[in-house]
Amino acid sequence: xxxxxxxxxxxxxxxxxxxxxxxxxxxxxxxxxxxxxxxxxxxxxxxxxxxxxxxxxxxxxxxxxxxxxxxxxxxxxxxxxxxxxxxxxxxxxxxxxxxxxxxxxxxxxxxxxxx
Amino acid sequence: xxxxxxxxxxxxxxxxxxxxxxxxxxxxxxxxxxxxxxxxxxxxxxxxxxxxxxxxxxxxxxxxxxxxxxxxxxxxxxxxxxxxxxxxxxxxxxxxxxxxxxxxxxxxxxxxxxxxx
Numbered sequence: 001x002x003x004x005x006x007x008x009x010x011x012x013x014x015x016x017x018x019x020x021x022x023x024x025x026x027x028x029x030x031x032x033x034x035x036x037x038x039x040x041x042x043x044x045x046x047x048x049x050x051x052x053x054x055x056x057x058x059x060x061x062x063x064x065x066x067x068x069x070x071x072x073x074x075x076x077x078x079x080x081x082x083x084x085x086x087x088x089x090x091x092x093x094x095x096x097x098x099x100x101x102x103x104x105x106x107x108x109x110x111x112x113x114x115x
Numbered sequence: 116x117x118x119x120x121x122x123x124x125x126x127x128x129x130x131x132x133x134x135x136x137x138x139x140x141x142x143x144x145x146x147x148x149x150x151x152x153x154x155x156x157x158x159x160x161x162x163x164x165x166x167x168x169x170x171x172x173x174x175x176x177x178x179x180x181x182x183x184x185x186x187x188x189x190x191x192x193x194x195x196x197x198x199x200x201x202x203x204x205x206x207x208x209x210x211x212x213x214x215x216x217x218x219x220x221x222x223x224x225x226x227x228x229x230x231x232x
Binding site: 044106 | 121124148150152158159160161162165166167206210212218219220222223224225
């Protein structure tokens, strides 16, 4: 089974801090994703990566950056945390083949609170 | 741009009964994939069922089946013989299949399903 591991289930940080959320997958997937989940808004894509050192902005990249130095690891960085970034963050991974209905595989999520 | 709409924020069903969750989407593409994901309370999101747009036959997975109406751009999920473990948030998702399309998934806002004993 695919395993996507997020480093923390719960995290509390202060406004202005630099915050790192880590995600590791063990299935050699090319693609990795960071989503933000808020009630009534569903999942919104922050960033995704289709290869090592490659990244693309999603729908809500402002205030975030990402890093993918190794294929299995995809980090989300909040450069200067703000209270409106309090949310549930989900990491996902998947194969790159476009011609097949490949699903995404999700981590357990990190519930981040910015005080 | 593609959009996915789930118009039912919350649904309830009696245990052992059948419930249908609605999903509509908008796209100009002819080739794409559709998914239903389940997110139980405080647990990981998992795939429930998937459908390739080029297939006319509706996908089924045990008690879960879809009603895929391509012309109407509708993709509803039917859960038969509902069980307490089916209580969760359900998300409908769209993904382009063409080589010129992005690999991004577009998610709906979710439907919270309650199962009543």
